[in-house]
Amino acid sequence: MKNIILASCAAFSMTLSLFFEHTPTDKNTKLNSVETASVLSLDFPTSSLLTCINVPSLNFKDTLYYNYYAQTLGVRLNYSEDKHLLATVADWLGTPYRSGAASRQGTDCSGFVSKVYKEVYGITLVHSSRSMFQSVEHIKKSAIKAGDLVFFRRGPGKPIYHVGIYLNNNKFIHSASNGGVMVSSLNQSYYARNYYAAGRVNL
Structure with a gap:
């Protein structure tokens, strides 16, 4: 075929x-x-x-x-997919990782997400992956669509430490401490192991 x-x-x-x-x-x-x-x-x-x-x-x-x-x-x-979302996240590709920051010179994961949401949707999100998780509608992994957030933690009972924006086909974009803003797959062993939940911001 x-x-x-x-x-x-x-x-x-x-x-x-x-x-x-x-x-x-x-x-x-x-x-x-x-x-x-x-x-x-x-x-x-x-x-x-x-x-x-x-x-x-x-x-x-x-x-x-x-x-x-x-x-x-x-x-x-x-x-x-939202064309503005695609164009915005693509512009951030390659931005270096910088803890506590949220600019094109450097950003951490929640800073990146908050900046994209403000630019694309006009929504202000707290610069904290844990706080973001508390403020979103929790959805099943099978229901994720472009623009939803994906959250990660290092095992049961551990706090959420990372967040990214889902794109499609199990791919998400995020600011990783070992490479800055990049596209990764939820199927990669590290992210598959640490994936915790997905959330949807009510636009």
Whole structure:
């Protein structure tokens, strides 16, 4: 099945390339071609196979937008995620870790989450993963969606020590003490072992 999908995507890409390389034969066709080319010249990669697989009805620009952030963040998206959220967290990638801080020069995990929530949703969260946990609606892991928070602790009875923002496909973005703002997977042994709960902020 996967090979059939990939083959379909390849055929679709070839068809597009033939269409856009076609030399226009009249003035009206030339105008349409130029307008189309201006869309294609946006700074988004067009090679992602995601455009061929389970994509909802989106315009071409939105599809490119989601493909760009799927590749930038390394996450398979549903094409329904908040675009402002994706753009904001992507801008923080690579920010170094700094305990107690919350800026582009350095941030800890709760500082990162609080800054993103303020910028994207206009919501002020306390700069503390434990306090955040107390203020959110607790949800099942199976119900997590993009923008929800994921919390971690080092064993039963231990306090919550870390928080991140869920993206999709078991991936979340957070400020890690060993690498700054990055995307990690809940399936990684360390995070799978220390995962505690998920929470949703009522927007």
